[in-house]
Amino acid sequence: MRSIGIPVADRPECVIALDVAFSLAQTLNADINGYHIVPNRRVTKALDLQNLQPEAWPDITEVEAKAAAESARKLFESMADSYEYKVSSKHGTANSPHAIFKDKSGSPEKLIPLIGPVNDMLVVSRPKAKGNNKAAIIMMSALLHTATPVMVLPQKKIKPKMKRIAIAWNNGRAECLLTRAMVPVLQEADDVVFISEGKDHQEGPSAKEMMDFLKAYGVKSRLKRITGKKTAELLVSTAKAEKADIMLCGAYSRGRTRQLLFGGVTQHLLTKTDFPVVLLHV
Numbered sequence: 001m002r003s004i005g006i007p008v009a010d011r012p013e014c015v016i017a018l019d020v021a022f023s024l025a026q027t028l029n030a031d032i033n034g035y036h037i038v039p040n041r042r043v044t045k046a047l048d049l050q051n052l053q054p055e056a057w058p059d060i061t062e063v064e065a066k067a068a069a070e071s072a073r074k075l076f077e078s079m080a081d082s083y084e085y086k087v088s089s090k091h092g093t094a095n096s097p098h099a100i101f102k103d104k105s106g107s108p109e110k111l112i113p114l115i116g117p118v119n120d121m122l123v124v125s126r127p128k129a130k131g132n133n134k135a136a137i138i139m140m141s142a143l144l145h146t147a148t149p150v151m152v153l154p155q156k157k158i159k160p161k162m163k164r165i166a167i168a169w170n171n172g173r174a175e176c177l178l179t180r181a182m183v184p185v186l187q188e189a190d191d192v193v194f195i196s197e198g199k200d201h202q203e204g205p206s207a208k209e210m211m212d213f214l215k216a217y218g219v220k221s222r223l224k225r226i227t228g229k230k231t232a233e234l235l236v237s238t239a240k241a242e243k244a245d246i247m248l249c250g251a252y253s254r255g256r257t258r259q260l261l262f263g264g265v266t267q268h269l270l271t272k273t274d275f276p277v278v279l280l281h282v
Contacts, residue, residue: 001028001030001120001121001181001182001184001185002028002030002031002091002094002120003030003031003033003091003118003119003120004021004024004025004028004030004031004032004033004119004120004121004122004123005032005033005034005035005115005116005118005119005121005122005123006018006021006032006033006034006035006122006123006124007034007035007036007037007112007124007138008034008035008036008072008073008075008076008101009036009068009071009072009134010068010071010072010074010075012155013125013135013153013155014072014075014125015075015079016125016153016154016155016156016157016158017123017124017125017153018034018075018076018079019079019160020123020151020153020158020160020162021123021151022079022080022082022083022085022099022160023083023160023161024160024161024162024185025083025085025097026083026085026097027161027188028184028185028188029094029095029097030097030120031091031092031097031098031099031100032080032085032097032098032099032100033100033102033115033118033119034072034076034099034100034101034102035101035102035104035111035115036068036069036072036073036076036101036102036103036104037104037105037106037108037111037112037138038065038068038069038103038104038105038106069103072101073101076099076101077099077101080099085097085098085099086098086099087099087100087101088100108137108138108141109137109141109145112138112141112142112145112146113141113145113146115146116142116145116146116147116148116150117146117147117148119148120148120149120181121148121149121150121151121181121182121278122142122146122148122149122150122151123150123151123153124138124139124142124150124151124152124153125139125152125153125154125155126139126152126153126154126155126270126274127139128155129271139152139270143251143252143279143281144252144281147280147281147282148280149178149181149182149278149279149280150251150278150279150280151246151276151277151278152269152270152276152277152278152279153276154274154275154276155274156274158245158276159245161245162185162188162189162245162246162276163188163189163190163191163245164189164190164191164242164243164244164245165182165185165186165189165191165192165193165244165245165246165247165248166192166193166194166195166235166238166239166242166244166246166247166248167179167192167193167194167195167221167247167248167249168195168235168239168247168248168249168250168265169194169195169196169207169210170196170197170250171203171204171205171206171207172203172204172250173204173250173282174250174251174280174281174282175204175248175249175250175280176204176205176210177280177282178248178249178250178278178279178280179210179213179214179248180213181280182248182278183214183217183219186214186217186219186221187217187218187219189219191242191243191244192214192219192220192221192222193221193222193223193224193242193244194207194210194211194221194222194223194224195224195225195226195235195238195239195242195247196223196224196225196226197225197226197227197228197231197234197235207223208223211223224238224242226238231265232264232265232268232269232272232273233268235247235249235265236268236269236273236275239275240275245276246275246276246277246278247269247275247276247277247278248277248278248279249265249266249269249277249278249279250279250280250281250282251266251279251280251281252264252266252281266279266281
């Protein structure tokens with residue numbers, strides 16, 4: 001994993017996300033790409049997490065936009081300095097990774113899909129239940145339109161190092177691709193646990209088969225099976241009981257509209273808990 005991308009704004013939740021992103025990048029000797037987005041509200045729309053109503057990005061003046069961009073740059077460079085990262089306009093190497101800050105003008109739902117594929121992972125903040133529509137637009141654009149692992153963090157201080165990792169396993173394509181993509185992170189972990197509900201399904205590799213795959217990369221893991229009706233709540237409570245720092249999970253395997261209307265694991269992870277997750281939708 002050589003490149004981690006993160007939207008940057010001078011906000012408290014971004015300070016938390018930057019701390020986690022830089023800590024992980026430092027462990028992996030990866031570059032950090034910081035993006036400050038100045039969107040065009042005339043074309044920006046996103047589905048609200050709760051009621052499917054389109055919401056536009058709040059408008060700001062040109063003066064306010066320049067001030068926000070400068071504040072974002074200063075925050076990014078300050079965090080880079082605290083982690084002894086060189087701020088540069090070019091990518092670094094495994095021996096000398098760089099922190100790169102970029103201003104991006106346009107609509108988030110068009111920019112984020114361009115940013116995602118040129119990073120190995122994106123780091124975003126989970127929006128609050130009320131307000132913070134900017135975070136919701138960025139998070140949903142990242143999840144739905146990048147085919148890139150997205151780390152979704154709570155707006156509160158957490159451990160920056162991800163040493164204990166849970167993997168929510170449902171034999172799906174997204175979980176397989178996410179686990180493979182996160183191998184460099186899993187290699188640095190002290191504990192990896194697969195959490196699987198009931199018996200293995202038939203459409204994809206079993207948890208044990210994926211555990212054998214990881215052994216080839218030096219990753220030792222274990223399996224924890226759970227049973228119950230409220231899968232989402234069980235996954236989170238089990239991950240907490242296993243003292244996991246974060247959980248990997250496929251996103252919107254049932255389809256996003258169906259989950260919004262009838263509930264689902266992804267919707268619960270995004271709106272009903274503040275547990276840190278890495279999600280992938282394909």
